[in-house]
Amino acid sequence: MEIKDKIVIEIDFTTTPGARYRTDGDFSGEQFLEEILLPKFEKAVAGNYKLLIDLDKVWGYPSSFVSGSFGKLSLAKSSELVLKHIEFKSDDNPIRLEKVINEIKSPRKK
């Protein structure tokens, strides 16, 4: 499947991701999901292409942010569909890839 769109978190969202909900403060997972991730993901599914997400040059990915964005997307759309249409990139820190992909594969608490 071809990559036709991308999200560079550092440019399109922030270098300092926050917590889970908008009510928690700035740059929450909920804000990222609703404003950027979900619209682009739905377009990718409708157009049958892949969305590339660049995770680099960011201060961190707190678990509440990852769970409130990627975890929630996975619960709503299924992990298979999410991983079919999203590809991740992180040259800075490969552990990030693992963290985000694990969250998508099993968003519920272990």
Next chain:
Amino acid sequence: MKRKSTKYRSKTYRAIRSKYQLKRHSKKWKERKANKKNQTHQETVAKQKQAKKPYTNHPAPNNFSFIKNTNEVLKYFIDAEKLFKKKHKLNLNIDDIDDLTPDAISLLVASINDRDFHHNSGYKGDAPKKPELKKIFRESGFYNFVKSKGFSRSGMGCLLHKEMHTKVMPILAKKAALLGIQHTFGNDKPYEPLYDILIECMSNTNNHASSKRNEKCNWWLYVYNDPHSNNTSYSFLDLGVGIFDSVIVQNYLKNIFKGTMFYRNINVVDDLISGIIKSSAEEDNEIRGKGIPQIVEYSKLPVFKNFLIITNDVKIDLKTSHREQLDHNFSGTLLYWEIQKV
């Protein structure tokens, strides 16, 4: 819109005034006014009386370190609160202490900025006499948060922040992380575990510090760069109800222990740090509860020299998994850690 005539307006005005004047001459009105005047007078007299009271000396333990000498320091603050409640004015005397750690500074500054602690009774205090401790104390930024005629300056390597809006503040987390990274690692590169921990601390306080749902609690962050080493310490503190008395944990315990009250907080530490404590009514319950396990996982990294949680009557050392039953209850939560170059 049609304007009302002057005559009509003045008639209405007169009616309102007349009703008001009648009210002012009623017995109920006069009684209320007299009561209020009397109450204000009594408050003024009480304030004057309080102002004339001498300060009671309340010397701090010699080892003024909350992380090392937890029981004694906790007792010091509990006793102070009791005396404040009895309307004693206190000299919170740390003049002669022999040891002072950053966590104790954050506890002191948070306490004296909390009305539930000082009950508006009046307090004073001075910096420690020992020169090295005096320097730490003065440069901590402490004086920016108290009324002081003298010193008001933060040291170059310190950050003392009070968050009143109880929000997760990513920009502050970045600033705090950077301060430690520059001192410890000598560069400006993000260190993800440190940033993530700071965000999770803020988020947990937002969610776990209150005894009532949706009630928020202020938090304090103190970052201290040790000038004698490459280490940086972080003290993250709130004076809420403590994790074990928070609504989420209390609801969980009610379900688990169903009516029996024969449990101790120390026995449910494993449930807490593994993230299985959850409230059944919580939104997104099935995907929440990963913050504390993430902190616990990161705490094992060699970069983190110490990692402690003190809350209610339990002290947890996340590096060694050791738990200590405290003699007193700490109404609040302290997360303390240090980073070191490895």
